[in-house]
Amino acid sequence: MLLALVLLLIPVLTLESTTKALAAESAGSSSPTQAGVDRHPVSSAPESAGSSHFSPVTVRDDTGYEMQLKAPAKRIIALYGAFNELLLALGAGDSLAARTVADADIPGLAHLPAIGTHMRPNAELIVQQSPDLVIQLAGRNEALLQTEALRGLGLNVLIFEMNSFEQMFGVMEKLGQLTGREAEASKLIGAWQKRLADLEAHYANQEPVSVFYEVRYPNLLAAGRGGIVDDIMAHAGARNVVTDEKKLVRFNEEALLAADPDAYLVQRGPMNPDPQPLDQRPHYKNLRAVRDGRVLTVDEDFFARPGPRSVDAAEALGRFLHPQAAR
Structure with a gap:
């Protein structure tokens, strides 16, 4: 326990040492996917x-x-x-x-x-x-x-x-x-804002699709309600099956099987570099999303990092979830 605490403090202590040295040095200067x-x-x-x-x-x-x-x-x-x-x-x-x-x-x-x-x-x-x-x-x-x-x-x-x-x-x-x-x-x-409003209006009469967003596997981590992913889902005519208000939520497989989402998004990127195909995981092949072929692998930066392309992500997700009403 003591060793873990020391390792945790090393980056902060190193930065504080650098801070003091730099402050002394500058005291006399005025310059400071897929689918x-x-x-x-x-x-x-x-x-x-x-x-x-x-x-x-x-x-x-x-x-x-x-x-x-x-x-x-x-x-x-x-x-x-x-x-x-x-x-x-x-x-x-x-x-x-x-x-x-x-x-x-x-x-x-x-x-x-x-x-x-x-x-x-x-x-x-x-x-x-x-x-x-x-x-x-x-x-x-x-x-x-x-x-x-x-x-x-x-x-x-x-x-x-x-x-x-x-x-x-x-x-x-x-x-x-x-x-x-x-x-x-x-x-x-x-x-x-106009593009997002158009998306909301377009999918307003569609039945929301229940979706699970995998952030990491194994040691399953999901996107909760507290991040940009949930907002992207909402504008794409989807409903996040994870109801926790946190951005990232630890999720067990029993809860996932009980939620049985209509669609499953697999994030690929630094947090989930080589996700195992769902049909090769124990129990996952019984999920509705796997049986119906509604599994999509998405780029982590594109979907999970907020930015100019987040609106593109919402539009792309809407087309995947609602092919019958694709814009």
């Missing part, structure tokens, strides 16, 4: 000419922290890929100063320097890039501890939640404010 859901480049909005008319803006993040910028953010480091995809869609790709290791495969980011991982960013590498804005995803306490350490170095760090379309649109609006691209952000949000 039609494969990856595709994120579309970019045209470059904005409105940044020269930028007015100072104060933005409050989802932890209550406030930050004011007197000029558009020009060197941004996003510690979660979804923020990078939103900024690219906004036409602000040239403002990205670095990326995490996991974001090398996002089109347009491979050439940027890597500053560690989402959960364990390297403070020294981040400071070397002189960012005027760092963005982190709300969630695990480990990430929040590191965020406070980065703020201790004098960096502007904002933390946002993105567990629904509504939250994603709110983040997009703030990114537009921070980059001087409010008009572009508003246009994109309006287009996405």
Whole structure:
């Protein structure tokens, strides 16, 4: 038990040591898939000419922290890929100063320097890039501890939640404010909202399809009601058979067999790299979804990571679940 606690604290202690060293060093300086859901480049909005008319803006993040910028953010480091995809869609790709290791495969980011991982960013590498804005995803306490350490170095760090379309649109609006691209952000949000409204209207008279979303197997982990996956399902005319309000839910096979969903989504990606086919798993071949051939393997980033392609995911899922009413 003691050994596990020590191992857990090592990343935080390492970052705190780096923080103190960097703070002392800079004290005298003023610089601080499948089935039609494969990856595709994120579309970019045209470059904005409105940044020269930028007015100072104060933005409050989802932890209550406030930050004011007197000029558009020009060197941004996003510690979660979804923020990078939103900024690219906004036409602000040239403002990205670095990326995490996991974001090398996002089109347009491979050439940027890597500053560690989402959960364990390297403070020294981040400071070397002189960012005027760092963005982190709300969630695990480990990430929040590191965020406070980065703020201790004098960096502007904002933390946002993105567990629904509504939250994603709110983040997009703030990114537009921070980059001087409010008009572009508003246009994109309006287009996405219209597509989602069209989806809801299209499937309003269809019987909802019960769906189970597999995040990981074995040690079965499911998508609950607290994440973007559930919102994607709802807009695609589906009903999540997992009722827990958490984003990720441990689920036993007995409960799955009892739920017996109409359709089964298998996530493939870092959390579920090589999922075993359902008809090769004990008991799974008795599920209605397997018997009826309503099993779909989906890309983890496409379905589980909120961003510009989340609306595409909802449209693709709707076509799979309701072929008789495909748009």
